[in-house]
Amino acid sequence: MPGFREVFRVGEFRALFTAYFVSVAGDQYARVALTVLVYARTASAGLSALTYALSFLPDLIGGPLLSGLADRFPRRTVMIVTDLARAAVLVLMAIPAMPLWLTCTLLVVVQLAGAPGNAARAALLPHVLPGEQYPVGQAAMNAVNQVAQVAGFASGGALVAFTGAHAVILADAATFLASALLVARFVAARPAPEAATQRTWPLLDGARLVWTQPRLRALVAMACVSGFYIAGEALAAPYAVELGHGPIAVGLMFAAYAAGTAAGMLVLARFPDSARLRAMPALVVASCAPLTLCALNPGLAVTLLLFTLTGAASSYHLVTATTFVATVPDDQRGQAFGLAVTALRVSQGLGIALAGVAADRVPVHTVVAAAGALGVLAACGTAWLWRLSDQPSGRTTRSTP
Structure with missing residues (x-):
C-alpha cells in the first residue's frame, strides 16, 4: 500500500491539498466569528446554534x-467558479x-455555492490518485480538514477577540480566492464524464443508486450519526459562558473536536482497509459515548478532553x-x-437546531450529555444496518475511476 510520501509527489494532489487546507481554515474562522457575533447581539443560545446550523442546512x-x-461540467472549472463566487459573497x-x-x-x-465545488x-x-493511492490521499485530505479546523478554530477565537x-x-473570503488560484494554476483540465452529460434525470438516478444499495445506505446512516455528537460544537459559545469563559474557550472547544x-x-490510515472496515461500527458508537459524561458538569479542561475523545472516534x-x-461509478460520483452530504449536513443541522432550542430551556451540559446518549443508541442501529449490508446479498462491487 502506498504511503503519504508517494501521494504527495503528485503535483495536482499537492495543489488540491493546499487549496482545501486554506479554504477549510477560513471557514472555521467564519463559523467562530458568526457564532460569537450572533450570541453577542442576541444573548440567545438558540439563535447562536441556529446560525451555526445555517452553515449545514443549505445542503x-x-x-x-x-x-x-x-458530473455534467469539467470538475476543475466547477471548483474554480464556486470558490470565486463564495469569495465575492x-x-x-x-x-x-x-x-x-x-x-x-x-x-x-x-x-x-459550495455544494458543487465540494462534489x-x-x-x-x-482520477488524480488512482488505485491504492486514493484511500491514502483521502486520508490526508480528511486529516488536513481536521488540522485546518484546529488552526482555524483555535486561532479564530483569538482573532475574533x-x-x-x-x-x-x-x-475567509481571501482563503477562497487563494484556493481558486491554486486549482487554476496546478490542476489539469479534464472533460466531464461522457455518460453524465447524457443523463436526463441525474438527481433521480443518483438517488436510486444510493437507495437501492444496502452498503451505500448503511454508510450514509453512519455518517449521519454526527448529527448527535456535533451538539458540543454547536453550543460552544453558551457552553463556554456556562463554564465562566469567553471567546478563546469557544475556539478551544471547536479545536478539541478537530484535533481529536x-x-x-492519522492512526486509522496506518491500518489496512479490512481492519478499518471492522473497526468502523465500534468507532461510530465511541464518537458519541464520551459526551454522556458531560452530565457530570466537569470543568473546561475535562470538557475539552471529552470533546477530543469524541473527535478521535x-x-x-x-x-x-x-x-x-470508491463504490459509486465515476459518472455519478x-x-x-452530493446526496450523501445532504443527508449528513441535514442531520447535523437538525441536531444543532434542536440542541440550541433545548439549551434555552435546560443547562447546556445537560443537552450535550443527552445528545451523546441518543447518539449511542443511533450508532448501534447503524452498526446493525452495516452488518446486514455486509451479507452476500448486500455487497456491491467497487467501481474504477
Missing part, C-alpha cells in the same frame, strides 16, 4: 440539486453595517467516505456524493 437544497454539476458579509438577517441569508448563499473535488480525487468578527469573515479527529485519522468518516466514493 438540503444544494446537495441534491447542485452537486450534479460536478463573503466580502459582502464582512460589511460592518450589514443587518444580521441579511448576513445569515448570505451565509446560506455561500453554502449553496467536484471528491469526484476528481480518484482581537480583530472583530467582520475582519475574520473577510479573511486529525489524530484519529469520529475518524470513522475516513472509512465511510473512501468506501462510498458528484451527484451521489
Whole structure:
C-alpha cells in the first residue's frame, strides 16, 4: 500500500491539498466569528446554534440539486467558479453595517455555492490518485480538514477577540480566492464524464443508486450519526459562558473536536482497509459515548478532553467516505456524493437546531450529555444496518475511476 510520501509527489494532489487546507481554515474562522457575533447581539443560545446550523442546512437544497454539476461540467472549472463566487459573497458579509438577517441569508448563499465545488473535488480525487493511492490521499485530505479546523478554530477565537468578527469573515473570503488560484494554476483540465452529460434525470438516478444499495445506505446512516455528537460544537459559545469563559474557550472547544479527529485519522490510515472496515461500527458508537459524561458538569479542561475523545472516534468518516466514493461509478460520483452530504449536513443541522432550542430551556451540559446518549443508541442501529449490508446479498462491487 502506498504511503503519504508517494501521494504527495503528485503535483495536482499537492495543489488540491493546499487549496482545501486554506479554504477549510477560513471557514472555521467564519463559523467562530458568526457564532460569537450572533450570541453577542442576541444573548440567545438558540439563535447562536441556529446560525451555526445555517452553515449545514443549505445542503438540503444544494446537495441534491447542485452537486450534479460536478458530473455534467469539467470538475476543475466547477471548483474554480464556486470558490470565486463564495469569495465575492463573503466580502459582502464582512460589511460592518450589514443587518444580521441579511448576513445569515448570505451565509446560506455561500453554502449553496459550495455544494458543487465540494462534489467536484471528491469526484476528481480518484482520477488524480488512482488505485491504492486514493484511500491514502483521502486520508490526508480528511486529516488536513481536521488540522485546518484546529488552526482555524483555535486561532479564530483569538482573532475574533482581537480583530472583530467582520475582519475574520473577510479573511475567509481571501482563503477562497487563494484556493481558486491554486486549482487554476496546478490542476489539469479534464472533460466531464461522457455518460453524465447524457443523463436526463441525474438527481433521480443518483438517488436510486444510493437507495437501492444496502452498503451505500448503511454508510450514509453512519455518517449521519454526527448529527448527535456535533451538539458540543454547536453550543460552544453558551457552553463556554456556562463554564465562566469567553471567546478563546469557544475556539478551544471547536479545536478539541478537530484535533481529536486529525489524530484519529492519522492512526486509522496506518491500518489496512479490512481492519478499518471492522473497526468502523465500534468507532461510530465511541464518537458519541464520551459526551454522556458531560452530565457530570466537569470543568473546561475535562470538557475539552471529552470533546477530543469524541473527535478521535469520529475518524470513522475516513472509512465511510473512501468506501462510498470508491463504490459509486465515476459518472455519478458528484451527484451521489452530493446526496450523501445532504443527508449528513441535514442531520447535523437538525441536531444543532434542536440542541440550541433545548439549551434555552435546560443547562447546556445537560443537552450535550443527552445528545451523546441518543447518539449511542443511533450508532448501534447503524452498526446493525452495516452488518446486514455486509451479507452476500448486500455487497456491491467497487467501481474504477
